[in-house]
Amino acid sequence: xxxxxxxxxxxxRGEIVEIRTLIQHPMETGYRPKGDGTSFPRDIIRNxxxxxxxxxxxxxxxxxxxxxxxFIAFTVKAEEGGTMTFSWIDDLGxxxxxxxxxxxx
Amino acid sequence: MTRASFSRxxxxxxxxxxSAAAALARPAIAQSAGHVVVIGGGFAGATCARxxxxxxxxxxxxxxxxxxxxxxxxxxxxxGLRPLSRQQFTYDALKKEGLAVVAQRAxxxxxxxxxxxxxxxxxxxxxxxxxxxxxxxxYDALPGYTEDVAQIMPHAWKAGEQTSLLRGQLEAMPDGGxxxxxxxxxxxxxxxxxxxxxxxxxxxxKIQKPRAKLIVxxxxxxxxxxxxxxxxxxxxxxxxxxxxxxxxxxxxxxxxRQRMLVTEFGRHKADVANVIxxxxxxxxxxxxxxxxxxxxxxxxxxxxxxxxxPGIHIIGDACIAGSMPKSAFSANAQAKVCAAAxxxxxxxxxxxxxxxxxxxxxxxxxxxxxxxxxxxxxxNGVLTDVEGAGGVSPADGxxxxxxxxxxxxxxxFRTITDEVFG
Numbered sequence: 001x002x003x004x005x006x007x008x009x010x011x012x013r014g015e016i017v018e019i020r021t022l023i024q025h026p027m028e029t030g031y032r033p034k035g036d037g038t039s040f041p042r043d044i045i046r047n048x049x050x051x052x053x054x055x056x057x058x059x060x061x062x063x064x065x066x067x068x069x070x071f072i073a074f075t076v077k078a079e080e081g082g083t084m085t086f087s088w089i090d091d092l093g094x095x096x097x098x099x100x101x102x103x104x105x
Numbered sequence: 106m107t108r109a110s111f112s113r114x115x116x117x118x119x120x121x122x123x124s125a126a127a128a129l130a131r132p133a134i135a136q137s138a139g140h141v142v143v144i145g146g147g148f149a150g151a152t153c154a155r156x157x158x159x160x161x162x163x164x165x166x167x168x169x170x171x172x173x174x175x176x177x178x179x180x181x182x183x184x185g186l187r188p189l190s191r192q193q194f195t196y197d198a199l200k201k202e203g204l205a206v207v208a209q210r211a212x213x214x215x216x217x218x219x220x221x222x223x224x225x226x227x228x229x230x231x232x233x234x235x236x237x238x239x240x241x242x243x244y245d246a247l248p249g250y251t252e253d254v255a256q257i258m259p260h261a262w263k264a265g266e267q268t269s270l271l272r273g274q275l276e277a278m279p280d281g282g283x284x285x286x287x288x289x290x291x292x293x294x295x296x297x298x299x300x301x302x303x304x305x306x307x308x309x310x311k312i313q314k315p316r317a318k319l320i321v322x323x324x325x326x327x328x329x330x331x332x333x334x335x336x337x338x339x340x341x342x343x344x345x346x347x348x349x350x351x352x353x354x355x356x357x358x359x360x361x362r363q364r365m366l367v368t369e370f371g372r373h374k375a376d377v378a379n380v381i382x383x384x385x386x387x388x389x390x391x392x393x394x395x396x397x398x399x400x401x402x403x404x405x406x407x408x409x410x411x412x413x414x415p416g417i418h419i420i421g422d423a424c425i426a427g428s429m430p431k432s433a434f435s436a437n438a439q440a441k442v443c444a445a446a447x448x449x450x451x452x453x454x455x456x457x458x459x460x461x462x463x464x465x466x467x468x469x470x471x472x473x474x475x476x477x478x479x480x481x482x483x484x485n486g487v488l489t490d491v492e493g494a495g496g497v498s499p500a501d502g503x504x505x506x507x508x509x510x511x512x513x514x515x516x517x518f519r520t521i522t523d524e525v526f527g
Contacts, residue, residue: 005353007370020369024351069326069351071369 002096006086010103011078019050019058020073023088023096029064043091048072052102053082078104139163139451142221142231144211144389146173146196149421149436150237151525156444157235158204162451165205165229167221171195173526176295177433177466178518179264183272184305185313186471192264194526214393216414233447236395236402237421237440238387239263240294240431243400246383249359249367257361258378262294274377275306280314282376285366287356289383290324292401294422294431297329297477299381301467304334306379307342308470320373321347322366324355329430330467330477332500337469356380386423393417401425406483408446408456409439418443427488429481435463437521458483460491466514474498474510 007020023045030042042064050058058074081104087097139162143154146168154166173194181187196206207229213222214234221229242260244251250258259271275284284306288299303321310317319342326349328334338345348354353370359380360366366373366380385391385400395402395411402419403412409424411417420443421436429435438461446456464478480494498510 003352005370022351022353022370 004096004098006098006100008084008100008102010105013078013104015078016075017078018073018075020071021086022069022071024069025090027066027068027070045070045088045090047089049087051085080104139232140230141233141235141447142167142229143235143237144221145237145239145387147237147239147421147436148433148525149440150235151199152437152440153235153237153420153444154204155199155202156441157447158202160444160448162448165207166199167207167209167211167223168196169208169210171208174265175433175522176264179268180298180302180305181468182268183261183275183302184309185272186305189269194522198527211389216393216417219416232451234417235443236390236393236417236419236423238389239422240384241387243383243385247356247359247380249361250380250382254359254361258359258380260381261379262381271379275309278314278317278376281316282314283374284310284317284319284377285373285375286321286379286381287366288321288323288325288381292431293384296430297465297467300328300330300334303345304337304342304469307345310344311342317344319345321345322354322356322368322373323348324350326350329465330475330497333475333498334469336500337473341470390419390423395419406486406488407458408450409443418447427481428479428490429461429463429488430465432463432465433521434465437525438462461488464517466517468511468514472511473507474514476510
């Protein structure tokens with residue numbers, strides 16, 4: 001399992017908060033030569049999705065130009081608290097999901 | 106030399122411009138010595154000034170400080186292995202060689218008129234100007250980290266008072282405390298420096314404060330001599346924790362009131378916080394218009410002449426030297442190449458394409474040294490690694506090899522400081 005870091009701050013109702021995420025992933029572009037005429041097969045994170053109580057609130061599609069260990073930060077307006085899930089899916093079909101309680105006071 | 110000779114040169118140049126006979130200018134310059142002003146008296150500037158002086162040029166070294174405090178080996182001061190006085194050098198030997206050393210700060214540089222204004226109101230004319238200003242710290246780059254905060258959370262990245270301040274804090278810290286070192290992203294002065302520092306601070310803690318902890322918060326995922334450092338840490342310093350950027354190590358804010366370092370993913374409380382902030386070329390280089398958007402100075406790798414300001418050369422930590430790291434060894438090598446190029450240019454001869462060498466010594470413990478060496482040459486206008494040259498210490502080196510390398514490091518420091526200041 002890849003290591004995941006999430007910074008989800010507590011929020012006051014109506015406040016705009018920044019959510020930061022990072023997944024340790026090689027983001028292999030598919031263009032790096034192996035030295036035998038072939039290349040290392042492509043393996044990048046394709047999608048990142050964030051849901052709050054199963055409603056999608058943020059999504060990103062990633063591409064080979066994005067560096068290893070992609071760091072994604074985005075902002076949300078805190079209206080209701082709930083269960084926030086963060087999912088990353090890569091080329092090899094690996095899907096990893098983390099769940100964090102979003103506390104809105 | 107005297108001021109009279111500077112004004113004579115200035116008159117000479119004016120005469121050339123008036124006659125509009127550029128072809129005649131060369132022999133005129135070739136026959137007289139040529140005046141070079143060097144700003145900055147560190148490893149780069151002092152070396153260059155001496156080389157130019159020995160090459161028969163008329164040289165003025167502008168350096169406001171009477172004493173130079175060297176950064177290499179200053180991590181040993183932090184660990185209590187050597188006094189700060191062993192890092193300090195004067196310009197007496199340079200003066201004895203007939204070099205004019207002016208203890209002023211450069212306040213303005215006029216590249217058109219080829220004139221430097223000094224803090225006492227006087228000006229110096231030059232045929233060629235060499236800037237060796239080293240680094241300045243970017244107090245705008247890390248929210249919460251200011252010059253005042255640096256008195257509480259020292260950077261100790263310019264040796265001197267800051268070194269003593271951090272040393273004092275380490276000594277005063279109770280056993281069981283937490284020391285944090287924050288390391289910036291590339292480029293910065295002395296790439297392996299933060300890791301040597303971590304090693305030697307860990308060495309001090311291991312002996313004096315065995316319950317203390319050392320955390321290195323890094324804005325990078327890889328660093329110079331990483332395998333060698335990490336191998337040694339594993340064997341020697343169980344209380345040293347390195348947090349890479351992708352493990353949440355990048356410090357993005359400093360909270361001095363709570364002595365807290367804020368990373369992208371958390372907060373770390375420190376009893377002693379050593380914040381090494383991002384850096385840029387020393388202020389004089391910015392003043393002269395030689396620094397680009399990166400904050401560093403693009404140069405021609407054959408002459409070290411600025412890509413932005415003709416007639417001005419930049420050497421040492423301030424310049425963008427391609428693959429060459431910002432080190433005292435590099436600064437010294439660049440200074441010699443730059444001096445040779447200037448001597449040729451003032452004689453109307455083509456400068457020679459150089460090859461430069463760098464070696465970085467790091468101490469992991471007082472009797473445990475590791476090195477990385479490289480050879481560089483200009484390729485398509487950039488200083489590039491010569492493939493197959495240089496190398497690093499072996500990963501499986503014996504204790505006697507490590508001890509030998511530590512003695513080489515010490516010998517290198519004594520040799521280079523003797524060459525530059527002795």
